[in-house]
Amino acid sequence: xxxxxxxxxxxxxxxxxxxxxxxxxxxxxxxxxxxxxxxxxxxxxxxxxxxxxxxxxxxxxxxxxxxxxxxxxxxxxxxxxxxxxxxxxxxxxx
Numbered sequence: 001x002x003x004x005x006x007x008x009x010x011x012x013x014x015x016x017x018x019x020x021x022x023x024x025x026x027x028x029x030x031x032x033x034x035x036x037x038x039x040x041x042x043x044x045x046x047x048x049x050x051x052x053x054x055x056x057x058x059x060x061x062x063x064x065x066x067x068x069x070x071x072x073x074x075x076x077x078x079x080x081x082x083x084x085x086x087x088x089x090x091x092x093x094x
Contacts, residue, residue: 002031003038003046004085011047014039015092023058023071026081030055036090047093054086 004022006014013019024030031037031052038046060068060082071082 001038002029002035003040004031005040005042008041011041014089015048017089020088021084021086023063023067023082023084026057026083030083030085037087039087039089045093049090049093050087051090052085053088054084056084058082058084
């Protein structure tokens with residue numbers, strides 16, 4: 001099963017439904033639309049299971065200034081192709 005790793009600070013927002021997407025570098029390892037995945041903080045057991053509902057390319061320069069700043073911290077070269085994965089949480093893990 002594929003996993004998406006998040007920082008701990010995002011777990012509450014993901015579980016409440018306030019955060020339903022993530023932007024990652026384009027890769028053939030990213031999940032496809034309809035795929036069920038685990039959501040985890042690092043190499044731990046998943047805190048939730050989710051389904052990918054949308055996958056689309058995004059342009060770095062069209063993102064909000066806040067989102068660009070967040071990605072700039074995570075990625076050395078933010079000009080590479082980026083993919084926005086939108087997901088829906090199916091179940092929470094205990």
